[in-house]
Amino acid sequence: MANYFNTLPLREQLNQLGVCDFMDNSEFTDGVEALKGKKIVVVGCGAQGLNQGLNLRDSGLDVSYTLRKEAIEGKRDSWKNATENNFTVGSYEELIPTADVVVNLTPDKQHTAVVTAIMPLMKQGATLLYSHGFNIVEEGMQIRKDLTVIMVAPKCPGSEVRAEYVRGFGVPTLIAVHPENDPEGKGLAQAKAYCVGTGGHRAGVLKSSFVAEVKSDLMGEQTILCGLLQTGSILSFDKMVEKGIDAGYASKLVQYGVEVITEALKHGGVSGMMDRLSNVAKVEAFKISEELKDIMRPLFQKHQDDIMAGEFSRIMMEDWANGDKNLLAWRAETGETAFEKTPAGDVKIGEQEYFDNYLLMVAFVRAGVELAFETMVEAGIKPESAYYESLHETPLIANTIARKKLFEMNRVISDTAEYGCYLFDQACKPLLADFMKKVDTDLVGKNFNDGKDGSVDNVELVRINEILRNHQVETVGVKLRKAMTAMKTIKTA
Numbered sequence: 001m002a003n004y005f006n007t008l009p010l011r012e013q014l015n016q017l018g019v020c021d022f023m024d025n026s027e028f029t030d031g032v033e034a035l036k037g038k039k040i041v042v043v044g045c046g047a048q049g050l051n052q053g054l055n056l057r058d059s060g061l062d063v064s065y066t067l068r069k070e071a072i073e074g075k076r077d078s079w080k081n082a083t084e085n086n087f088t089v090g091s092y093e094e095l096i097p098t099a100d101v102v103v104n105l106t107p108d109k110q111h112t113a114v115v116t117a118i119m120p121l122m123k124q125g126a127t128l129l130y131s132h133g134f135n136i137v138e139e140g141m142q143i144r145k146d147l148t149v150i151m152v153a154p155k156c157p158g159s160e161v162r163a164e165y166v167r168g169f170g171v172p173t174l175i176a177v178h179p180e181n182d183p184e185g186k187g188l189a190q191a192k193a194y195c196v197g198t199g200g201h202r203a204g205v206l207k208s209s210f211v212a213e214v215k216s217d218l219m220g221e222q223t224i225l226c227g228l229l230q231t232g233s234i235l236s237f238d239k240m241v242e243k244g245i246d247a248g249y250a251s252k253l254v255q256y257g258v259e260v261i262t263e264a265l266k267h268g269g270v271s272g273m274m275d276r277l278s279n280v281a282k283v284e285a286f287k288i289s290e291e292l293k294d295i296m297r298p299l300f301q302k303h304q305d306d307i308m309a310g311e312f313s314r315i316m317m318e319d320w321a322n323g324d325k326n327l328l329a330w331r332a333e334t335g336e337t338a339f340e341k342t343p344a345g346d347v348k349i350g351e352q353e354y355f356d357n358y359l360l361m362v363a364f365v366r367a368g369v370e371l372a373f374e375t376m377v378e379a380g381i382k383p384e385s386a387y388y389e390s391l392h393e394t395p396l397i398a399n400t401i402a403r404k405k406l407f408e409m410n411r412v413i414s415d416t417a418e419y420g421c422y423l424f425d426q427a428c429k430p431l432l433a434d435f436m437k438k439v440d441t442d443l444v445g446k447n448f449n450d451g452k453d454g455s456v457d458n459v460e461l462v463r464i465n466e467i468l469r470n471h472q473v474e475t476v477g478v479k480l481r482k483a484m485t486a487m488k489t490i491k492t493a
C-alpha cells in the first residue's frame with residue numbers, strides 16, 4: 001500500500017487539503033434520521049469507542065460492539081467497558097455481517113489488520129466509519145468499492161466527547177466522505193447524522209476531507225495540544241523546584257494551572273487569556289511568548305513539513321514494526337519525571353493566582369497556539385480547521401492533565417498522538433535550554449506583580465493589544481465561537 005496523499009497530483013493534494021466548509025445549523029435539521037433503525041457496530045471499546053457509543057445510544061441509535069476474540073475471552077477492559085454499560089458484545093463473525101455501519105475505533109496502528117479482517121464480513125453496500133483518516137491517507141488502505149467510507153472526527157479526547165455531551169454541549173467535529181468510496185452518494189447524510197448522534201453539531205462542524213483532517217490533526221497533537229503542554233509542564237515544575245519553591249505547590253500549580261489558564265481561551269481566545277493578567281504582566285508575557293515563538297518556529301515547521309511529506313508517518317510506522325520501542329521507552333520516561341511523581345500539595349491556589357504565578361504557561365500557550373495555527377495555515381490547512389486543532393482543543397486536553405497529570409493525557413489520547421507528543425517533547429526541551437536558564441520565579445511560582453508598581457507604557461500596551469486581537473486565530477475564533485452558544489463553563493479544584 002502506498003501513502004494515498006503522496007500518490008495524488010499536487011493540484012488534487014491542494015484541493016483535498018482545502019476542503020473546509022463550516023456547516024450551518026440548518027444542515028442538521030434531520031437530526032439522526034439517516035441512521036435511525038440502522039445497526040451500528042463499533043469495533044473496539046476504548047477512549048473514543050465507549051464514549052461515542054454512549055452518546056449515540058442516548059441519541060436514540062442502535063449501537064453494539066464487536067471485539068477481537070481475545071478481548072471477549074479474556075474479559076479485557078474493552079469487554080468490561082461495553083458490557084458494564086449494557087451494550088451487546090459479539091465476535092466479528094456474529095456482528096459485522098448484520099451491520100449497516102461499522103465504526104472502526106481501534107488504534108490507528110491496528111487499522112490495516114482490523115479492516116482487512118472485517119471487510120470480507122461486511123454486507124454489500126454497508127458503511128465503514130473512521131474517526132481519524134490515518135489508515136486511508138497515510139497507509140493508502142483500499143476499501144471494497146461497494147462500501148461507503150466516511151469520517152466523523154471529534155476534535156478532542158474521548159472522555160471529553162462524553163463529558164461535553166452530558167453537559168448538553170458537544171465538541172467541534174470534522175466530517176468527510178472518502179472520494180474513492182461513495183458509491184450510493186449517502187456518505188454525507190450518514191456522517192451528518194452520526195455527528196448529531198455524538199453531539200458534535202452543537203459545537204461546530206466542518207465539512208472536511210480525510211486528507212485535511214489527517215494533516216491538521218497530526219500537527220495539532222504533536223505541537224500545541226500535547227507536545228508543548230508536556231514540555232511546558234515538565235520544564236516549569238523543574239524550574240520551580242530548582243529555585244526552591246515548595247514541590248507540592250509546584251506540582252499543584254502545574255497540574256491545574258494549564259486547565260485554569262486555557263479555560264480563558266475557550267471564551268475569549270488568546271486575547272481573553274492575556275486579559276486575565278495585569279497590564280504589566282501582560283507586557284512581559286507578550287515579550288516572552290514572542291521569544292518562544294522565535295525559538296520554536298523551526299521545530300513547528302519541521303513537524304508540519306514531515307507530516308505533509310509522509311515522513312512522520314513513515315518513522316512512526318517503523319516504530320510500530322519495531323514493537324513500539326520508542327513509544328514505550330518515552331512513555332516510561334514520562335512516568336518517571338519528578339513532576340509526575342510529586343503529588344499536588346494540600347494548598348489552596350486561587351483562580352487568579354494560577355495566572356499571576358504561572359506567567360510562563362500563559363506565554364507557552366500563546367506561543368504554541370499561534371505558532372501551530374500559523375504553521376498549519378501556511379501549509380494550506382484552512383483557518384477554521386487550524387483553529388479547532390490549536391486553540392479550541394487545548395483546554396480539552398488540559399482537562400485531562402488536571403485529572404491525573406501527563407500520565408492521564410497520554411493514556412486518553414490516541415497512540416498516534418502520544419507518539420507525536422513525545423517526539424516533539426524530545427526535540428523541544430533541548431531547544432529551550434538557554435531560554436530556561438534565564439527564567440526565574442517571577443515567571444513561575446511567585447506572583448509576577450509583587451514588588452512592581454504596575455506602570456506600563458501606554459503606547460506599548462495599545463500596540464500589544466492590537467497585535468493580539470488582530471491575529472487570524474482571534475478573528476476566525478470570534479466567528480466560530482458564535483456558533484458555541486451552548487458551551488458550558490468548567491469549575492476547577
Ligand SMILES: NC(=O)C1=CN([C@@H]2O[C@H](COP(=O)(O)OP(=O)(O)OC[C@H]3O[C@@H](n4cnc5c(N)ncnc54)[C@H](OP(=O)(O)O)[C@@H]3O)[C@@H](O)[C@H]2O)C=CC1
Pocket residue numbers: 043044045046047048049067068071076077078079104105106107108110113114131132153154155156157158159412413414415416
Ligand atoms: N483517543 C482519542 O481521544 C482520539 C482518537 N481518535 C481516533 O479514534 C481511533 C481510536 O483511538 P482510541 O480511542 O484512542 O483507541 P484506544 O486505544 O483507546 O482503544 C482501542 C480499542 O481497540 C481495541 N483493539 C486494540 N487492538 C486491536 C486489534 N488488533 N484488533 C481489534 N481491536 C483492537 C482495544 O481493545 P482490546 O485491546 O481489548 O481488544 C480497545 O477497545 C483512532 O483512529 C484514533 O486516531 C480520534 C480523536 C481522538
Ligand SMILES: CC[C@](O)(C(C)=O)C(=O)O
Pocket residue numbers: 154155156157158217221225226397412413414416417
Ligand atoms: C490529542 C489528539 C487527538 O487527535 C485528539 C484527542 O483529538 C488524538 O489523536 O488523541
Ligand SMILES: [Mg+2]
Pocket residue numbers: 154155156217221
Ligand atoms: Mg484530534
Ligand SMILES: [Mg+2]
Pocket residue numbers: 132217218221414416417
Ligand atoms: Mg489524533
